[in-house]
Amino acid sequence: MNYPNGQRKPLTIKPKQTSFSRRGMTLEEEINETTDFYRIQGQAVIHKKPTPVQIVNVHYPRRSAAVITEAYFKQASTTDYNGIYKGKYIDFEAKETKNKTSFPLANIHEHQVHHMQQVIKHGGISFIILRFRAYEETYLFDAKDLFVCWQEQFDGGKKSISYNHVKQLGHPVPFHYQKKVDFLSVVDKLYL
Amino acid sequence: MNYPNGQRKPLTIKPKQTSFSRRGMTLEEEINETTDFYRIQGQAVIHKKPTPVQIVNVHYPRRSAAVITEAYFKQASTTDYNGIYKGKYIDFEAKETKNKTSFPLANIHEHQVHHMQQVIKHGGISFIILRFRAYEETYLFDAKDLFVCWQEQFDGGKKSISYNHVKQLGHPVPFHYQKKVDFLSVVDKLYL
Numbered sequence: 010m011n012y013p014n015g016q017r018k019p020l021t022i023k024p025k026q027t028s029f030s031r032r033g034m035t036l037e038e039e040i041n042e043t044t045d046f047y048r049i050q051g052q053a054v055i056h057k058k059p060t061p062v063q064i065v066n067v068h069y070p071r072r073s074a075a076v077i078t079e080a081y082f083k084q085a086s087t088t089d090y091n092g093i094y095k096g097k098y099i100d101f102e103a104k105e106t107k108n109k110t111s112f113p114l115a116n117i118h119e120h121q122v123h124h125m126q127q128v129i130k131h132g133g134i135s136f137i138i139l140r141f142r143a144y145e146e147t148y149l150f151d152a153k154d155l156f157v158c159w160q161e162q163f164d165g166g167k168k169s170i171s172y173n174h175v176k177q178l179g180h181p182v183p184f185h186y187q188k189k190v191d192f193l194s195v196v197d198k199l200y201l
Numbered sequence: 202m203n204y205p206n207g208q209r210k211p212l213t214i215k216p217k218q219t220s221f222s223r224r225g226m227t228l229e230e231e232i233n234e235t236t237d238f239y240r241i242q243g244q245a246v247i248h249k250k251p252t253p254v255q256i257v258n259v260h261y262p263r264r265s266a267a268v269i270t271e272a273y274f275k276q277a278s279t280t281d282y283n284g285i286y287k288g289k290y291i292d293f294e295a296k297e298t299k300n301k302t303s304f305p306l307a308n309i310h311e312h313q314v315h316h317m318q319q320v321i322k323h324g325g326i327s328f329i330i331l332r333f334r335a336y337e338e339t340y341l342f343d344a345k346d347l348f349v350c351w352q353e354q355f356d357g358g359k360k361s362i363s364y365n366h367v368k369q370l371g372h373p374v375p376f377h378y379q380k381k382v383d384f385l386s387v388v389d390k391l392y393l
């Protein structure tokens with residue numbers, strides 16, 4: 010397109026997005042990328058579990074793949090991720106919040122807490138990875154600390170974990186280009 | 202209903218199905234029931250992973266739950282089951298065959314074998330549970346024995362594991378009323 014004075018409109022040059030930008034990536038996507046990297050490096054075998062779906066109707070076309078035509082989301086009975094690291098069973102849930110002052114406990118389901126309790130009882134490692142999006146801060150919060158907050162809400166306590174509490178008891182998860190949520194570096198210090 | 206001679210039709214009494222009948226249960230259903238029982242007993246925390254599904258379209262009706270209206274089955278990148286037992290990471294695949302003489306290796310995918318190899322490398326316990334439906338026999342077959350058969354098929358060997366080979370190297374999995382596929386009793390002897 011030519012402008013009145015004969016000049017072409019200059020190409021708008023987008024600000025170069027640094028390759029380690031987090032723009033648009035959810036916590037889950039970043040963790041998936043990290044666990045892929047751990048696996049490729051032979052550091053750990055940790056996978057995200059598939060989203061549980063109740064399949065009601067499947068259509069089988071003649072010459073192509075089966076199509077699920079009716080299904081519903083089911084509530085997960087466990088956590089998001091599990092696997093093995095240095096011979097240890099690892100099991101965790103990932104959650105992000107836009108909330109600036111606290112993490113609402115309503116985001117965690119009772120059966121997930123129960124599951125994490127069982128994991129600990131059987132000798133596994135369990136925690137949640139919490140991200141406060143307002144601050145771009147990500148914390149590993151140990152399951153046992155979660156259990157305390159969880160119980161307190163029934164004993165007249167708060168229905169959320171305050172940001173300050175997470176900052177105090179949680180462990181910041183470092184960011185690296187290929188390990189955007191490098192939780193194993195925290196696991197090393199904390200549990201091994 | 203009254204019959205001509207005035208007698209009522211006698212109630213047909215179904216043959217009493219013994220409560221430990223396997224009638225109509227798939228291997229997967231039996232294992233799910235078993236792992237539920239293990240969990241309730243506090244013996245182990247092992248879950249079947251949800252079927253991986255690629256969700257393409259979701260409809261959000263005004264007042265009811267979201268409906269997935271188009272989705273496709275994805276190939277699993279790992280195995281069917283994993284969890285923790287006596288502090289150890291456990292990971293296995295369940296397969297049944299109607300074949301009387303062998304288990305076709307085509308039933309197992311390369312990335313599943315690769316996954317099991319990684320699990321072993323990281324210090325976990327891994328195996329397949331194989332059922333020959335013709336004989337109602339169920340075996341635990343160690344991952345390392347599977348790897349040998351798997352490799353042999355590429356070195357001019359057979360594309361299946363013969364029933365005799367499974368019988369020789371595998372370990373029969375006992376059946377109990379509440380633990381229809383009591384694989385942990387085999388795990389105890391074999392790995393712990």
Ligand SMILES: [Mg+2]
Binds near residue numbers: 089102103104
């Ligand atoms: Mg989550």
Ligand SMILES: [Mg+2]
Binds near residue numbers: 281294295296
């Ligand atoms: Mg299977």
